[in-house]
Amino acid sequence: MLPASLTLVGAGKMGGAMLAGWLRAGLDPARTVVIDPSPSPEATALCAEHGLALNPASSAPADVLVLAVKPQGLAEAAPGLAPLVGPRTLVLSILAGKTIADLMARLPTDAVVRAMPNLPASVGRGATGAVAGAGVTALQRAQADALLACVGLVEWLEAEALIDALTAVSGSGPAYVFHLVEALAEAGCAAGLPQDMARRLARATVAGAGALLDADPREASQLRRDVTSPGGTTAEALAVLMREDGLTALMREAVAAAARRAGELSG
Template sequence: MRDASHGLPASLTLVGAGKMGGAMLAGWLAGGLDPRRTTLIDPAPAPEIAALCAARGLSLNPPAPPLAEAVVLAIKPQGLDAAAPALDALLGPDTLLVSILAGKTIADLRSRLPAARAVVRAMPNLPASIGRGATGAAANAEVSAGQRAAAEALLAATGLVEWLADEALIDAVTAVSGSGPAYVFLLAEALAEAGIAAGLPPEVAGRLARATVAGSGALLDESPVAADQLRRNVTSPGGTTAAALAVLMRADGMPALLREAVAAAKRRAGELSG
């Protein structure tokens, strides 16, 4: 049964505690996950993860892991085949399997893990490491309402969760939010370079660009106003911003480039999944 006070599973096994897995674990513990009923399996845990387990009483790499209500896979995708026999032994008939393995479909998982029944496939992104992530998730038909709620609680510990009616949409999620942080970092990088070209000292241009991107993102997150309206609010007719947007929004400008970029990323995600 689930922990009714928090929505999190009453017992959980996390397989893999790298950057994403470790970030999720920290969020779950902060959200009330019972550390005494939490097992971590990682053959080479980082020192801080091992210290966390020791301090909070999590079971780390036990010789015979108990069956848990939920198992979260956060290993590297290329390690799935080798780990499959041990992973399959972690799954009982009522275990929820949540996978954040990029490129591994629900069909892939069930073919390698015969004991898997209820499966949720999720695609988080890098800001999940600071609790500001965006995750797209899809569930197979065997996932019950209670299991879906448990998966929601687990994924929401690191930020926004969007449920998808069709698992095939995961490729689009990968292209938009999975790869999206790199697009934003590139914007900050390019804005700084443009500032240098306009005459600013490199260190000043870098700080201004970084603060502008970070501050605008925070404003977008906190404001109820839509992005297009926020843009218009900053743009005075005939002003400097309008002059810049006339370049960025032309036929071959930023919107067209982003559509092309997202399409390329989605196409590559499909190739990797295949």
């Protein structure tokens, strides 16, 4: 269900990662255009390797126009993007804080999908939330789903209002996990481990637990119980983490703060 033609505007870290995934999945290089006024060496090399048109003098509207520029650059870029939108073009936006209504006001289209990928998309293990505007056809939604699925899990939201909560969970979530590694390593140091060893152990432990979680279809709660012997060391630690003011309460507060800020940024 990949589109026959695609134009990517913005080939930065996220846009470039998604483009690489699309090409691996079979996107036609001959009908793929990349527009980026300051392409990175990696993006330039990727375009050269696959024969993609990079910043052509002109370009016809494609089946899908992907917006991956910085959100604050949309106002300046929008007038130049209008000619790239045809009557059957789907606009797929990964711009944080830019609503479907905002995009429709700036571009001549009523077919907009708003998506929020996260950083692990750069290694093909992303978690992306998406919501389709009222003008998106079934075929366009399927094309958007196919593109987003190239870099990981895709979850479709019933209402755009939910995207702030999704941003707070999966969009910002990798940073929470990275901080968990930092905190675990620091705790290891406090318990007497050498700093470098604690860092390696914390990193490998979290990465390994994530790999196990991905490979085992059982719920995380069941996996937690499986590694917790009654009266053992893990149970003793979990008694701290699972107390009333423990990790669950702290994570709920953190996600609520992130969702609130996402709403403020989207106006």
